[in-house]
Amino acid sequence: MGLLKSYLEYPILRKIFIGLILGAVYGLIVGAIGHPGAATAIKPLGDLFVRLLKMLVMPIVLASLVVGAASISPARLGRVGVKIVVYYLVTSAFAVFIGLIMANLFKPGLGLQLGAGEGKAIQAQAPSLVETLLNIVPTNPFASLASGAVLPTIFFAIVLGIALSYLMNSENERIKNSATTLYNV
Helix, strand or coil: CHHHHHHHHCCHHHHHHHHHHHHHHHHHHHHHHCCCCHHHHHHHHHHHHHHHHHHHHHHHHHHHHHHHHHCCCHHHHHHHHHHHHHHHHHHHHHHHHHHHHHHHHHCCCCCCCCCCCCCCCCCCCCCCHHHHHHHHCCCCHHHHHHHCCHHHHHHHHHHHHHHHHHHHCCCCHHHHHHHHHHHHC
C-alpha cells in the first residue's frame, strides 16, 4: 500500500513529465532499432489511454457547464452562453490549426509499416447550415454524451443550467447542492 500511496501523493505534473520523457526515450530507441512491429505492439496502450481521456471529457464538460450556467442569474446567462459557444468554436479552430501545423511539420507515422487495408472512396456531402444548427440540439442528450458529441452536450448543459438557475432562484437548496455535487465528482 505504501507504493500506491506515494504514487498518488506525487504531483501530477511530474508524473506527466516523466511519462513524456519515457515515451520520447522509447520512441527514439524503437526508431533507432527500426523494429517494424513496435507500433502495433504498443497500440493497445495508446488506445486505452485515449479511451480513458474520452471517458473523462464529456462528464467534465457537462458538469462544469451545468454548474456554471446554474450559478449565473438567468438575465446574464444569454450573454455567457453565446460567449461559451464562441469560445468553443475559436478554441476548436485553434486546435485544428495547431494540429495541422504539427502534422505537416513532424509528419507522424512516416515510415511506419502498419499493414495497409483496402479502402473504398466515399463521396461525402457537407450538411446545410440549417441541418448543422439543428444538429446542435440533441434529440437524446444521453446519446450525445455517449457518442462524444460536444456541441449537443454543451447545448443540453446550458439548457439544463438555465432550468436549474430558475429553480435555484426559488430557494431550493437541494437542487443547488445536487448540481454542485455532480461537478465536484
